[in-house]
Each structure stands twice: as structure tokens, then as C-alpha cells.
Amino acid sequence: MTRWPALPLPVVLLGIAALMMYVPALHGVVVRQHAVARAFFYSGTLVLAFALLLGIVTQGFRPRNPARSHLRALVLAYLMLPPVMALPFAVAVPDTSFFNAWFEMVSSFTTTGATLYDTPGRLPPSVHLWRGLVGWAGGFFTLVAAAAILAPQNLGGFEVFAPASLGRIRLEPGQTGASTDPAQRLLHQAKLVFPVYAGLTIAVWIALSVAGDPALVAVMHAMAVLATSGISPLTGLPAAPSGVAGEAVLALALGVALTRRLLPGAPYSEARGPLWRDPELRVAALFLVAVPGALFLRHWIGAIESDLPASLAGGLSALWGALFTVLSFLTTTGFESQGWTDARVWSGLQAPGLLLLGLVMMGGGVATTAGGVKLLRVYALYSLGRHEMGRLSDPSSVGGGGPAARQMRGEGAFIAFVFFMLFALSLGAANLGLAALGLPFERAVVLSVAALTTTGPLAGVTQLADGGWIGLGDGAKAVLAACMVLGRLETLALLAFLLPAAWRR
Secondary structure (H helix, E strand, C coil): CCCHHHCCHHHHHHHHHHHHCHHHHHHHHHCCCHHHHHHHHHHHHHHHHHHHHHHHHCCCCCCCCHHHHHHHHHHHHHHHHHHHHHHHHHHHCCCCCHHHHHHHHHHHHCCCCCCCCCCHHHCCHHHHHHHHHHHHHHHHHHHHHHHHHHHHHCCCCHHHCCHHHCCCCCCCCCCCHHHHCHHHHHHHHHHHHHHHHHHHHHHHHHHHHHHCCCHHHHHHHHHHHHHCCCCCCCCCHHHCCCHHHHHHHHHHHHHHHCCHHHCCCCCCCCCCCCHHHCHHHHHHHHHHHHHHHHHHHHHHHHHHHCCCCCCHHHHHHHHHHHHHHHHHHHCCCCCCCHHHHHHHHHHCCCCCHHHHHHHHHHCCCCCCCCCCCCHHHHHHHHHHHHHHHHHHHCCCCCCCCHHHHHHHHHHHHHHHHHHHHHHHHHHHHHHHHHHHCCCCHHHHHHHHHHHHCCCCCHHHHCCCCCCCCCCCCHHHHHHHHHHHHHHHHCHHHHHHHHCHHHHHC
């Protein structure tokens, strides 16, 4: 029997995708939707047989450059798997097109959570489960690939620690022999992360069920919050029966998306001190204090100006709604709090769409399932700005903090600024593409930001989108799907894959 690390990574991923299809097939049998169950069972069997044949053909495959081969496989995974995953979706929902099913799977696998089906009853429950399961698997794949493929090559946010080694292999101290093989690193990281990832998902699932959510809603929201996909079988989180108690459970789980240090096998945790000194958590805490406070004051002033009765319960609900919504959008999950909806009614004001756009562009921690620019890059630029401000008052001062801190606010801040510019260029190119296809400017901006930051629910929260993902043409869907893949892979990683020699000169 061949060990799976001896097989090419795309073959392994294809086999895992096939096995995943049996989960909604079993669910379809349980809920007595046999046509849907057959669609997933037959598709899974077909894909599994194809994967086994590929495995036989490619048995013992040894790439000439293993590191570059796995970076190539990472890119190909987002191109190859969504069409395969769309096969049972298109069969189970016969009144939709395969192109729409492919878009839905790209959105799910990149943990974007954008959906073309705004009515929950439009899709069978087993298909909803498939969307959530694909998003959950996409989050796990992101965690493993970030630690085993991107981090050793100083990509995915880790370039701020070693900008001069961008795209080159870098291992933890003591890693020699078989541990330097990318396949072994993938297997090792998967064994470390999966028990915790699955365990946290089950724990959140049970907690939401105890809080009052139905089984399907509880498991999908648990998977959505761990993968930061925001995929829900409901019209939104306010429709969940668990209410504030369920939101509190989800808020605790969202902490995993703020820093890589909360999961085992965190790569290159240069800051080995206590959690409260972690730079990503400190930046996140700043946003979680300042932004909800400003939003609460905004709603409170709006309630006074509108002569609405100001009650303690309404104020606390508005404060919690702002806190949870800020945390959700900062981690690029996109869940909207029930208190957020109540706050708008309480104050008579609409949701501040531009503020939410800024939060999702900031993003969560590196090597997490969150998208966006990432908090570590924001911290690097903040460190540089604070140092330069200090030099204005004392030009002869010498920056402290040790070699790592000096490198981060020097070359690390420079490469973080380069990433910001690449992100801005990608956003501008996406806006131009959507504008050429006839979309209004405001809607194009919101959808481009939502796709590049993998925050699909953003389009439904802000009023600027004007229709969100519904009613898009095939050309606009193709542009946005490409943006989702680019946002998940990140521009620097894609450039390192396409132009490896350029980073070595």
C-alpha cells in the first residue's frame, strides 16, 4: 500500500475531496432526500475512482524541485478542485448552471462565503452542508499550506521577518533530513493541526446546539467561524435561534483567526513571550477597543438626535453588536451581529460601510484562515511610523527592541509596504475589470474588496453593494472568482511562483 506522501499533492487533494462527498450523501439519506444523496454518492465514487487511477499512474513521483512543486500544487489546488467539487452541486441543484456551481465552490474553498443563492430554501439542506464542509476544508488546507509551504519560503506574511530570503527555503532550527521534504512537512503539519481544528469545531457545534441552534445551523456556523468563511444556511446570523449566547461562543472561536500562536505547530513565532505581547493580538485589541467604542458613540448620538428613547438594554445591545461585528469583519468572517441590527434600529443610522471595508482589508493573523493584508504587516508599518515620529523629536536616538524589531521596522516594513501596493494594484485592476463589464463604481469597489479579502458577506451588509452577488453576469463572476483565488494565495506568493528568479537577484 502506497503512503500518500509519495503521491503528488493534487492527487491526494482529489481523493480527499471525493471522500468528503460521502458526508452530504449520508446526510441526504438521513433527511430522506435520496435524489440529492445519489448526486453526491455517484459523484464521490466517480472522483474517487479517478483519483485512484491517477495515484497508480503517479506512484513514486519525485519532482525535480520539491519546494517549487508544492508551491505549484498550492496554486493548482484552487484551479483544479472547485470544478470537481461543483460536479455534485450542479447535479443536486438541476435548475442552476455548472458555471454558477463552480463560482459557489470557488467562493467556499477560498473561505470567501459569497453566494448566488440569497434565499435559504433555494438549496437543499445537504447542499448547504456541502458548502459549509468545502469552506471548512478550505480553511484547514489554508492552515496547513501556510505552515508547510508558504512559511518555509518566507511568504504569506512571514516575509516581514526575513525580506531578503523571500521565496527561498527556510526551516526551523533542527529541521534536517526527511523533515525538509515538503510532503513530510505537509503530513506533519496536518497531524498537528487537524485534531485541534476538528476538536474546536465539534466544541463550538455542541455549544451552539446547547444554546438552541438546530443541528445543521450549529454545525455550519461552527465550521464557518473556524474557517472564517461566513457560510450559513440562514439569511444571516441574526436569524439563528441561539441569539447572543451563540454569538458569544462564536466570538471566542474567532480568536483563533487573530494570531497563529493559538494553534499547534505555529511556524516561526519569533515573539516567544506571553500572548499579551504578541504584536498581532495587540493590534487587534486596539481595533477591538477603538472601533466598537466609536460605533457605540455614533449610535448613541444618533438615538439622541432622533429623539429615540435611550435605554440601558438598547445601549448594551448596540455595544455588543459593534464589538462582535468588528471582530467578525476584522477576521474576514463577515457575520453580522443581532445587536448590530438592533443598534441601527435604535439609532436610526445605516451601517458604516466604509468602516467595514477598512476592517476587512486589515484582516487577521498570518498563517490563519483570515484574509486581508494581515495584522503583522500592519504592525510592521506601525512600528516604522512610530520610530520615524520619535526621530523627529530626537534625531540622534537609536531604536531598541533587538535585531528582530529593528529588522521588522526596516526591511520588514518595506516589504509590507510593497504588499500594500500590490494589494492596491490588484484592487484597482479588479475595479477596472468590473467597470468594463458594466458594474457601477460603488458596487465594483465593494465586491472587489470582498473577493480580495475573502469576505463574501460584506456585500450583503453594506448598502454600497446594491444587490451584492445577485444578478452578476458570467464575466463579472469570473473576474471576482479570480480575485478570490488571488486574495487567498496572496500576490507575493503568486509572484514568487511565477517569477522565482526575480526574487533571487
